[in-house]
Every structure is written in structure tokens, then in C-alpha cells.
Amino acid sequence: MTNAIEDLRFSQSHSMARRSPLCAANSLYAVARKGAQQGQFWSSLTGRSRDLLALKQVSAACTVQAESDGGACTVPISQIRGSEGRSHCFDRDFNPLNDHTKGRWLNIAMAQKRGKALPPVALIQVGEIYFVRDGHHRISVARALGHKAIEAQVLVWQVSGPLPWETPRRASHQATTGRVPAIERIFQKVRRTHHTERSPSWARSG
Numbered sequence: 001m002t003n004a005i006e007d008l009r010f011s012q013s014h015s016m017a018r019r020s021p022l023c024a025a026n027s028l029y030a031v032a033r034k035g036a037q038q039g040q041f042w043s044s045l046t047g048r049s050r051d052l053l054a055l056k057q058v059s060a061a062c063t064v065q066a067e068s069d070g071g072a073c074t075v076p077i078s079q080i081r082g083s084e085g086r087s088h089c090f091d092r093d094f095n096p097l098n099d100h101t102k103g104r105w106l107n108i109a110m111a112q113k114r115g116k117a118l119p120p121v122a123l124i125q126v127g128e129i130y131f132v133r134d135g136h137h138r139i140s141v142a143r144a145l146g147h148k149a150i151e152a153q154v155l156v157w158q159v160s161g162p163l164p165w166e167t168p169r170r171a172s173h174q175a176t177t178g179r180v181p182a183i184e185r186i187f188q189k190v191r192r193t194h195h196t197e198r199s200p201s202w203a204r205s206g
Contacts, residue, residue, distance in 0.1 A: 025109035029102065032144045036095035050091045053082030053165060055124060055131045062161035070154030075123060075130055077143050077150055082131035084124065094140040101137065108141045120151040127163055130154070 039050045058064075081092060089097055096105060111118060121135025132139060133155070142150050 021110040021113040022106070024113060025106045028109055028141075028144050029096075029105055032095045032105075032140065033099070035093060036091050036097050039091050039093065039095060040097075050093075052087040052090055052092055052094075053129065053131065054087045055082055055084045055126075057164045058126050058131075058157070058159065061164045062159040064157050064159050066158040068156045068158070070125055070156040072120060072151065072153055074149045075152045075154070077139060077148060079128060080123065080130040080132060080139060080150075082126075082129060083136065084131055084133045086132070086136050090136055090140060094136070094143050096140060105137050105140060108137050109144070112141060112145060120153050123152045123154050125154050125156045126159060129163075129165070 042048075043050045077094075080094075083090070089101070091097055096102070108118070118138055119135075121138050122133040123130040123135075124133055125131075130152075135150075135152075139150060
């Protein structure tokens with residue numbers, strides 16, 4: 001996630017205490033959607049995917065030898081990088097990619113604002129990576145609010161064979177590596193300019 005979007009999220013989440021739950025949730029959602037759009041633009045420039053990993057890739061590439069109950073635990077959101085069945089709905093930062101379930105997202109954000117306790121998300125752990133079985137919107141809202149971890153019920157998969165994300169990158173991806181730093185500098189400059197010009201005054205003032 002870009003620095004500009006993270007700064008705006010920080011301002012948005014702190015402003016929630018001073019605004020109505022629905023207004024604050026809508027503002028936070030708008031930032032998450034903007035993050036998704038910028039991520040898609042960045043992906044088109046660099047050729048680097050920002051998709052969530054799909055759990056079916058694991059079962060296709062590896063053999064699941066055993067499952068065990070990992071119990072309840074606190075999981076760093078940065079390690080949740082995949083989905084069992086909704087990898088097309090959120091990007092790798094859990095920004096919503098469409099508005100189909102905006103209402104559910106807003107309801108969860110408002111519940112967070114009111115301090116309502118939400119059930120833990122359900123995750124599947126494969127190696128050091130977690131896949132979401134249930135709770136995509138709760139993770140998306142938590143990340144938008146700047147939370148670093150989330151409570152979860154974990155199912156652990158023991159697999160054999162190379163994991164999909166551990167395989168070497170394709171040559172076509174490697175060929176773009178030399179161009180990425182220059183493109184990134186240009187894109188960051190555009191983001192900073194856009195953020196300064198378009199951010200609301202309360203966000204720019206911190």
C-alpha cells in the first residue's frame with residue numbers, strides 16, 4: 001500500500017471518533033477503494049500481480065497430507081495473503097475491488113466504530129501464509145483502520161511439494177525488474193502530487 005494512502009487512512013481512522021458512524025465508514029471505504037484502484041494501476045505499469053493467492057493453487061501444486069486445529073490466536077494481517085474462494089473480490093492489501101458488498105463492509109466498519117465485538121475470522125495456514133476461509137470484510141476493515149493483527153480461528157494444513165509462491169519467477173517477470181525502480185519513482189511523484197491536490201483539508205492538516 002502506498003504511503004499516501006496509508007497516511008490518508010491514518011487520518012480517516014482517527015477522524016472516526018469525531019464523526020457519525022455512517023459518514024466515517026463511507027470515508028474509510030472510499031480510501032480503501034482508491035487504494036484498490038491505485039494498486040491496479042501500479043500492477044498494469046509493472047506487470048506485478050496484486051491478487052490474493054488462491055487456496056486452490058496450493059491443492060493443485062501440493063499434496064495436503066494432514067489438517068490440524070491451530071486453535072484461536074492473534075494473526076498478523078501482513079501474513080494473510082490468500083483466500084479460499086474470494087481472491088477476485090479483494091486485492092493483496094484487502095482493498096475491495098468492487099462495490100458489490102459495500103453495504104456489508106460499511107456495517108462492519110460501523111460496528112467497529114461502536115465497539116461491538118466481532119467473531120474471529122477463520123483462516124487456513126499453509127507454511128507461514130494464511131488464507132481466508134471466512135472474514136474477508138472484517139480483515140479489510142481492520143486493515144483500513146490501521147490494525148496490525150486480528151483474532152482468528154486457524155486450521156493448519158501440512159503439505160508436501162513446493163508451494164506456489166516459492167517457485168522461481170517467470171523469465172518475463174524477471175525481464176521487467178530493471179524497469180521497476182524508475183517507474184516506481186515516477187508513480188510515487190504522481191501519487192504525492194495527487195494526494196496534496198485532492199486530499200480534504202482535514203486530512204492534510206493531520
